[in-house]
Amino acid sequence: MAGLLEGKTIVVMGVANERSIAWGITKSLHNAGAELIFTNRQERSAQKLQKLLEKDGIEPKAMVNCDVESDESIEAAFAEIKEKVGVIHGLVHSLAFAKKEELQGEYASTSREGYLLAQNISAYSLVAVTREARKLMTEGGSIVTQSYLGAERVIQNYNVMGVAKAALESSVKYLAEDVGKDGIRVNAISAGPIRTLAAKGVSGFNEKTAVIEEKAPLRRNVDQDQVGDATLFLISDMARGITGEVIHVDSGYHIIG
Numbered sequence: 001m002a003g004l005l006e007g008k009t010i011v012v013m014g015v016a017n018e019r020s021i022a023w024g025i026t027k028s029l030h031n032a033g034a035e036l037i038f039t040n041r042q043e044r045s046a047q048k049l050q051k052l053l054e055k056d057g058i059e060p061k062a063m064v065n066c067d068v069e070s071d072e073s074i075e076a077a078f079a080e081i082k083e084k085v086g087v088i089h090g091l092v093h094s095l096a097f098a099k100k101e102e103l104q105g106e107y108a109s110t111s112r113e114g115y116l117l118a119q120n121i122s123a124y125s126l127v128a129v130t131r132e133a134r135k136l137m138t139e140g141g142s143i144v145t146q147s148y149l150g151a152e153r154v155i156q157n158y159n160v161m162g163v164a165k166a167a168l169e170s171s172v173k174y175l176a177e178d179v180g181k182d183g184i185r186v187n188a189i190s191a192g193p194i195r196t197l198a199a200k201g202v203s204g205f206n207e208k209t210a211v212i213e214e215k216a217p218l219r220r221n222v223d224q225d226q227v228g229d230a231t232l233f234l235i236s237d238m239a240r241g242i243t244g245e246v247i248h249v250d251s252g253y254h255i256i257g
């Protein structure tokens with residue numbers, strides 16, 4: 001729907017390249033009229049994003065550095081955003097990390113350091129970002145993060161990231177409770193497998209997408225644009241009654257035993 005986000009300013013964290021889920025989300029939010037602020041950890045990603053934005057004629061409101069492993073970096077990023085725009089109306093959290101060697105084989109082999117790294121970047125980051133973003137959401141707001149079925153069920157190879165996503169989805173609920181009184185909603189999209197740069201880190205990705213084409217109710221995989229449109233819905237007032245929720249954008253695969 002055109003204009004669904006007119007007058008709204010949304011922060012998008014985690015566009016790495018054209019295949020990023022966050023890039024699909026960016027296009028949906030832009031086409032709905034949103035003003036967009038981007039955060040990236042790596043200069044390389046920011047440069048790629050700049051080119052993508054130019055190519056699509058999207059003028060960012062701001063581009064801010066943010067390393068979610070550092071509380072100081074998160075605080076500085078949102079202080080810069082406050083200084084530039086004052087108020088924000090939404091936030092898209094679309095970043096995660098686990099060691100590649102721990103996204104294969106047995107979960108029982110996970111190292112303490114690898115476990116904590118995955119939790120730190122993929123789950124705790126939402127808590128720290130919400131703590132800072134809520135200060136700028138003085139007119140209410142909506143926060144959306146990205147999860148995967150491996151949070152709920154054992155998906156071979158997903159291992160330590162599955163446990164991190166379980167923590168993320170539980171954090172969505174606890175954060176929804178805390179910020180609901182401020183008129184801020186917190187939700188997750190649980191997307192089916194999408195061929196991104198990050199997906200290259202998970203063993204068995206290709207096999208999983210093949211199974212989905214055979215077994216998912218819609219008999220097809222999903223893409224970044226479908227996640228983008230569902231995220232637009234959750235960010236918008238059309239989802240004003242929804243918080244603490246996980247919406248599956250997976251061709252219905254999660255309902256199949």
Ligand SMILES: CCCCCCc1ccc(Oc2ccc(Oc3cccc(O)n3)cc2)c(O)c1
Binds near residue numbers: 099155199201204
């Ligand atoms: C066997 C499961 C197949 C479906 C996996 C779908 C999926 C694909 C990508 C996902 O996002 C990440 C993000 C970071 C990540 O960690 C990485 C990525 C690349 C290299 C590396 O060293 N770590 C792994 C997955 C994700 O959470 C879920």
